[in-house]
Amino acid sequence: MEDKNILNLKDLNVYYGDFRAVKDINLDIQKNKITAFIGPSGCGKSTVLRSINRMNDLVEGTRTEGEIIFQNRNIYNPEVDAVSLRKQIGMVFQKPNPFPKSISDNITWGAKINGYKGDMEELVEESLKEAALWDEVKDKLHENALRLSGGQEQRLCIARAIAVKPEIILMDEPASALDPIATLKIEDLMKTLCMDFTIIIVTHNMQQASRISDYTAFMMTDDKRSGHLVECGKTSELFIRPKNKQTEDYISGRFG
């Protein structure tokens, strides 16, 4: 079966003030696959990720050039509403950041503000089950979410994101603050989630990228510290037969 494009990045440039953080990114993201961004620190992986659901709009002095085509529209068109875009492209952050509310309120809040009319209890159960958290928290749904462990909090954040029923979930180093066991759980979870969602993940951890992703994009900084895309392809090919010398050096651990 031929993979289907869901997102196209065309000549994407992101500036913070005068500084060009990301240079000329051209990339296609495949539907229902996991795409991983890897690269050394400060190469603009997270910047690219945040430009996909326009979270960069919230950072003062950010300017974006180029196009990101999603559902046949450039999301940076003036008529596209960033708020409703973020309902379709959800996000999970590096540090688990549940709301200081109960577990079930964490799930239902996003649905409520988006006008979800269905049964809330069902939604909570369904989302928590999908995030592989239901069995651990089903008896304490009304307890404060901040009492959970780091890994549970992060899975709650994933449950919260999928409760809004997005098309794409962006994950910004979702496991970097977690211990190895919690990390493994998140990775397993991602593999099942990509049946229903498209996942784009930024990670520092190359083993993680090679374990879970279908596609990998490798980014590097140039001499002006602007990030650019070096190589992108199927993970299986990129890690075994990298076409670019820099990629080979990076994945074999010679720098970075």
Place this chain on the structure above:
Amino acid sequence: MDAIRQRKSWISKIVFQVATIIGIFALLILMFSIFNEAFGYVIFVNEKSPQEIYNSGNNLGEATKEELISILEDNISRGLMRRFNFEQSFSERSSENILELVMTEVVNPQIVKAWSLTSSLFGKKKIIETLKNDYPKGNLEFRSWLSLNFLLSPQSSIPEKTGIFTALTGSLMLLLIAIILAFPLGVATAIYLEEYAKPNKLNNLIQINIYNLAGIPSIIYGMLGLAVFVRFLEPITSGKIFSQTINSTANGRTILSAGLTLGILILPIIIINAQEAIRGVPKSLKFSSFGLGATKWQTIWHHILPYSMDRILTGSILAVSRALGETAPLIVVGASTFVAQKPDSVFSKFTALPIQIYQWTARPQPEFRKVAAAAIIVLLVLLLTLNAGAVLLRNHHNMKKKG
């Protein structure tokens, strides 16, 4: 080398300790002088002694209602009797009420000499001597100038009868108006400046101005209140625009004017505190809300405000406790120094606790200093209550953050 370092750190520790001790010492002296004045022995002389007017017993408190009425009849004019009867007929009055009438109209005890707490405790012999030599008819009593009666009585020119009820209600009404004005305005401004305003020149100028406003001497706010609320907005602040029947000689120098002035005074403090509270909301919380497709308003209303509200309240309470102690702007706006009736609306003349204290200390009779000390205790208790509330809220906030 190491010894010098150790020595330096030892010396700095001593310096800090001395500074702390000096501060605590100053506070203790202040508290001592207040409590020293507020309690102590007094000598009072009765115009007519209870034994003189009540023959069948020793204690007036044991007299029956009928006996009390006959005492009144024997000792005061018929006209006064008729007036009391007209105000409330004697048959309807309780015997406590009539006893009170007897005490004020017939017995009429008057304080002729008062002592401080220290001289009461350590110089009792001398006091008894004074009583025997100078006031053979006098009675000695240990008096707390701070009493329930003191809290509930209106102002009076007689020190033992005066109270702070007018000043207390005045102060509380002023604070209420100040809060109603300053809290919503302040929080709204803080939200705008933190969440909406772009960092351009104009907004920086506004921000700097707010910081400066918080430091302006309060008397300047008094001038502002006088010019704007008392003079310019007189039809509104005197209440004439709302009702023709208000007959007040206040001419805009009303509770409303003063309350609004205090509101303007604490507005910058509330704004700055609320801004800091809002700035303290973790970015991750905001991002997770935006990441779920929330609008700016939904993020502010559901996450930023609930998260920062106890810190906003803490700051506002501290601002209010500042307003409670303010005197200068109230004098400029035209606080009355003598108001015998409690304020019945926001368009009444007013007095406030600090004004009252100032006015009492300025009087020549030494007994009024005792009264002032009692009023200071009331003011301090109010301030401490407010500040304790602020501390409790802050602790609550810290606990919440820990989860």
